[in-house]
Amino acid sequence: MTVEQIRVSTEWLDLREPADAAARSSDLVERIRRQLPAAGRMVIHDLACGSGSMARWLAPLLPGPQLWVMHDRDADLLEVAAANPPGPAADGAPVIVETRLSDITQLLPDDLAGANLITASALLDLITGDPLADLVGLCSAVGCPVLLTLSVVGRVELAPAEPLDRSVAGAFDAHQRRMTAGGRLLGPDAVSAAAGRFRMMGHRVLVRSSPWRLGPADADLAAEWLTGWLDAACEQEAELAAGVGAYADRRLAQARAGQLAVTVGHSDLLVLS
Ligand SMILES: C[S@@+](CC[C@H](N)C(=O)[O-])C[C@H]1O[C@@H](n2cnc3c(N)ncnc32)[C@H](O)[C@@H]1O
DSSP states (O other): BBBBBOOHHHHHHHHHHHHHHSSSSSHHHHHHHHSSSHHHHOEEEETOOTTTTHHHGEEEEEOOEEEEEESOOOOOHHHHHHHHHHOTTTSSOOEEEEEOOOOOGGGGGGGGTTOOOEEEEEEGGGBBBBHHHHHHHHHHHHSEEEEEEEEEEEEEEESOTTTTHHHHHHHHHHTTTEEETTTTGGGGGGGHHHHHHHHTTTOOOEEEEEEEEEEEGGGHHHHHHHHHHEEEEEEOOHHHHHHHHHHHHHHHHHTTTTOOOEEEEEEEEEEOO
């Protein structure tokens, strides 16, 4: 197993869901709509679905009846996903959800046979090179479009800016690329690594920027994100931890008061045959 074994909380996924929905590329949805089967029920496999936010965003943007097969290794998150299914399709057709307790690194092409679309969100940056190669091989063998959204790309901007922002951002990126028992996490390199691998297998890959742009209305998310950003950076660089106290207090107070604009860079990928 070479995917970071970090348990993701429902509270964190709930908090980020509106910002994720606002950030995801609608241009790529338009491209997916052009690839859909003309008739019949579409089958979509969402890998590492968490609490199901990808389906709640995408299903109502696609026409026609849909079956969403949601895979995750966390049974509690699957329960939340099943209890909060997406609304109907864009044309009012029914959308059905089925959950599967799966380790996505162990899936075989037969497990996804008949898929019309494979999706994954906020996943690629958590994995190392080997499971990425397996994932690319799996998707390529299934042979349908693949939408991989919201992978971090190592671009963070805070406004107003401060000199320490760059040091914290650098340490955070290093933390995202840290060595684990299963190898080095891809972190901000995930998008270029995935795009490169899919292209090597002869696929067309479209990449779109999908940043979070958090303002005064997103104060809770900004504060929670900032806490995680600072904790990861300090865990990575002990020297930084020693000198960042006043900066951290000031930045958190700004975030909680809605006085910190935060841009977190992500990219979305659509892989076509
Ligand atoms: C950051 S969350 C993203 C959840 C969801 N895709 C979203 O965008 O809200 C990462 C998810 O990956 C799941 N996950 C990580 N490694 C996995 C694996 N090997 N097999 C199945 N699920 C995995 C976690 O349980 C978690 O739900």
